[in-house]
Amino acid sequence: MTALAATLAGARLVLPTGVVEDGRLAFSGSTITAIGGPAVPGELDLTGCTVVPGFVDLHVHGGGGASYASGVAEEALTAARTHLEHGTTTTMASTVTAEIDEVCRQAAVLSELVEDGVLAGVHFEGPFISPGRCGAHRPDLLRDPDPALVRKLVDAARGTAKMVTLAPELPGGLESVRLLADLGVVAAVGHTDSDYAKTLEAIEAGATVATHLFNAMPGIQHRAPGPIIALLEDERVTVELINDGTHLHPSVLDLAYGTAGADRVALITDAMGAAGMGDGLYPLGPLQVRVENGVARLVEGGSIAGSTLTLDVAFQRSVLINGLTLEQTVRSISGRPAELLGLADTVGSLEVGKNADLVVLDSDTFELVAVVRRGEWIKGAERFTRAG
Incomplete structure (x- = not known):
C-alpha cells in the first residue's frame, strides 16, 4: 500500500x-x-x-517465528513485519552469540535491510560477554572483547552498527568501549559481572546504555552496589527495561523510573522468534528455546531466553500496571530510543x-x-x- x-x-x-x-x-x-x-x-x-x-525498539532478536540471527533476509523481514504490526515502526536487529565469522555474515545480510529502510541498525549482543552471566548465549562461543574483533564486527555491518553489548570487566573491555565511542557506536554494558568501580570506569570510557538493566548482571547489595547502581545514578546512561511481567517485578521497574526518570529509560522487548506466536520450540541462534505460557526459556538449563513481548503490550502494562503517564511512556518507548539512535529528527x-x-x-x-x-x-x- x-x-x-x-x-x-x-x-x-x-x-x-x-x-x-x-x-x-x-x-x-x-x-x-x-x-x-x-x-x-x-x-x-x-x-x-x-x-x-510509532514505537522504537533498541533491542529485539526476532518475531513471527523468525530470527535476525538466522542471517536470512526473508526471516528478518518476517520479524520486522511482526513487530511493525504491534506498533514498532523503527526497529533494530539484535544478534546473539555465534562464531565471529558467522555474526559477520549475519551483519552483512542485515545491513542491506538497513540500507533499504526496513531496519534502523544492527545491535551486537555477544560474544563479548561474561561466561557467568551469559543467559541464552552459548558459553563455548564467548570471546573477550578484543578491540580488533569488535572492530571486525562493526566493519561487517558496513556503517549500520548502532550498538554493541559487552562486559567491561573482561580483558579488552574498556579499550573496546573507547573504540566504540570513537566510531560513533553505542557501547552498552550488559551480561556482565562488573562491580561498581569497573562500571564507573566503563561509563567514563564512553558506555551510554545498560542492556536490559537488572537482568544478566549482579544484584544490588548494601556493601557491594554492583553495576546496577552505577548505571542508574549516572545521567549519561540510558537504561533498557523489559516490561513483560517476567523479567522485572513491577516494583523494580518503578524503582528504575524513580531513579533514572523517563528521559533515561528505553522500554525494549528483547523479543525472540516466538513474539507474536504461540507456545512451542524455537531457535535462538544456535540454541533451542521452549516457550510455555508466553515465557521463553532455554531447553538446556532453563535460563530465560529473551521474551515474547511486543511493545504495544509494554505500553499497556506501563500505563495500567505501573501507573506511568502517557507522556512518560511515550518518552521511554519512542522519544529516548530515537535520540539514542540519532534518529530524533525524523521519528520518536x-x-x-x-x-x-x-x-x-x-x-x-x-x-x-x-x-x-x-x-x-x-x-x-x-x-x-x-x-x-
Whole structure:
C-alpha cells in the first residue's frame, strides 16, 4: 500500500508539549504536515482513540517465528513485519552469540535491510560477554572483547552498527568501549559481572546504555552496589527495561523510573522468534528455546531466553500496571530510543515535518487499534469512518 494523505480528528494526541484532547493531525505522503487546525472534509473520526508516535525498539532478536540471527533476509523481514504490526515502526536487529565469522555474515545480510529502510541498525549482543552471566548465549562461543574483533564486527555491518553489548570487566573491555565511542557506536554494558568501580570506569570510557538493566548482571547489595547502581545514578546512561511481567517485578521497574526518570529509560522487548506466536520450540541462534505460557526459556538449563513481548503490550502494562503517564511512556518507548539512535529528527515524537509513524490505541484499554508507518496504513484503517 502506498502512502496517502489523511487527517485524523477527534483523538487524544500525546505531543512533546503534553496531551491534547480532541486533537487533529494531518499527514501527506510519509510526513506529518499539520497538528491542530480547522476541520476538513473527509477527515477520519478517531473519537475514543489515543494517537502516539510509532514505537522504537533498541533491542529485539526476532518475531513471527523468525530470527535476525538466522542471517536470512526473508526471516528478518518476517520479524520486522511482526513487530511493525504491534506498533514498532523503527526497529533494530539484535544478534546473539555465534562464531565471529558467522555474526559477520549475519551483519552483512542485515545491513542491506538497513540500507533499504526496513531496519534502523544492527545491535551486537555477544560474544563479548561474561561466561557467568551469559543467559541464552552459548558459553563455548564467548570471546573477550578484543578491540580488533569488535572492530571486525562493526566493519561487517558496513556503517549500520548502532550498538554493541559487552562486559567491561573482561580483558579488552574498556579499550573496546573507547573504540566504540570513537566510531560513533553505542557501547552498552550488559551480561556482565562488573562491580561498581569497573562500571564507573566503563561509563567514563564512553558506555551510554545498560542492556536490559537488572537482568544478566549482579544484584544490588548494601556493601557491594554492583553495576546496577552505577548505571542508574549516572545521567549519561540510558537504561533498557523489559516490561513483560517476567523479567522485572513491577516494583523494580518503578524503582528504575524513580531513579533514572523517563528521559533515561528505553522500554525494549528483547523479543525472540516466538513474539507474536504461540507456545512451542524455537531457535535462538544456535540454541533451542521452549516457550510455555508466553515465557521463553532455554531447553538446556532453563535460563530465560529473551521474551515474547511486543511493545504495544509494554505500553499497556506501563500505563495500567505501573501507573506511568502517557507522556512518560511515550518518552521511554519512542522519544529516548530515537535520540539514542540519532534518529530524533525524523521519528520518536508527533511533530510537523517528522515521519508519519503513528500508533492508535484505545483510550480506555490502551489496546492497539491501528498502525501507520511513513504514511502507510499497516493495519486498522478500516476501523474509522470519514466525516462528510
